Every structure is written in C-alpha cells, then in structure tokens.
Amino acid sequence: EPEVTQTPSHQVTQMGQEVILRCVPISNHLYFYWYRQILGQKVEFLVSFYNNEISEKSEIFDDQFSVERPDGSNFTLKIRSTKLEDSAMYFCASSESQGATNFRPQHFGDGTRLSIL
C-alpha cells in the first residue's frame, strides 16, 4: 500500500538555524498537511496546502514557517530561525479530495522528531 514518507526521522539543530523537513506524499494525492506534536501533548494542525498554495493555516504557523512543493513529489516545511519551543514531532499527511459523499482520509507519515538545542 502506498504511504507518506518523511525524512529525516530525527533532526537535531542548533537554535537560530534554519531547518527543512521533507515529505513525499502519496503520488495521486492533492491535499497536503503539516501537523505538530510537542512531546506529551496533542497533535496540532499547522497548515494545509492545495494547488500550490496554502489553503488554511493555524495561528502557530507564523512568519517563521513556510511550505513548498518544489517539484512533483516533495512537500517541505521550513522553519527559518528555530527556537527551543519548536522542538516537537512533525507529521506530514496527504489526502485525495474529501466531501460528504466522497470522503478520503488523511494518510500520515511516521513523523520527523525535531530537537532544537
């Protein structure tokens, strides 16, 4: 079964450095998402992306964050200048279209654990 893949599985970065988290969504999926889970807390929505633009973002997703689909397969999350509180597990997800009669679930990757020192 096709799956969402995320790399790296663990990223350690110095505070203030830029970090790029990479995701390869399932190939025929149209919608892409990033979620964040701080250790021991709930999973929080960051951003959704469709047709090469952000369709929705949360208040967590401030100017330090950006997303990009640089080619036909990758979907990236960039954090410009990392802070200690950015330490978390970051999950990428993708889905086909969703609708009342044609629902398609979000498929999650295994996550990237980001540790900011």
Added chain:
Amino acid sequence: AQKVTQAQTEISVVEKEDVTLDCVYETRDTTYYLFWYKQPPSGELVFLIRRNSFDEQNEISGRYSWNFQKSTSSFNFTITASQVVDSAVYFCALSERGIKAAGNKLTFGGGTRVLVKP
C-alpha cells in the same frame, strides 16, 4: 470552532480487562467526520476508524468497538479483553466539512494514555 475533549488523560488496566475511552466533540457544522488514532511508543499515528456524522451505526472490529451518539456529541471507543500491545496513546479527532469540500484539517483531542499491565 471545532473542539475535541478527551477527559481521561491516563487509564491503567490489567490484561483482559475492558477499557472505554471517552471522546466529546463540539462543532457547528452539520456534516463532519470523527476519527480514532493510536500512537504506540514508536510515535507514529495509526488510523483506527472514521465515522460520518450522518451514520450513527456503532461499529465493531475485532476487540475494538465504537459508540457514536450524536445526541450527546460523543464518540467513545472500547477495547475488549485488553492486551499489553494495546498500550499506547489514543487520540480522537474531528474534521468539519465546512464550505470547502476537501482539504479540511483534523482537530485532535488531548489523547488518553492506556497502560495495559500483564
């Protein structure tokens, strides 16, 4: 705004006991979807079930069962005859259909940690 509440932060049981996880949600949308995910110690999110708001049938899958009650905005999850491998954090989640037919975010509850002791 959508909200999901899992009042139980941690439940500890002995193997073979049944365990029920509560989930209460809030939404103003008439069409929405409810989910349960399992997060084992390895950290990935494992999809367990999805329910549409217009389908209140309860569901059973092996040792897992789900009770959806729209009248009380609840979507509870029961593990029957628990096993040590069931030890994990379980998340309930909600997605509203809204005005967009697609690409709608998931809102997760705070999770319930289940510890099954041998």
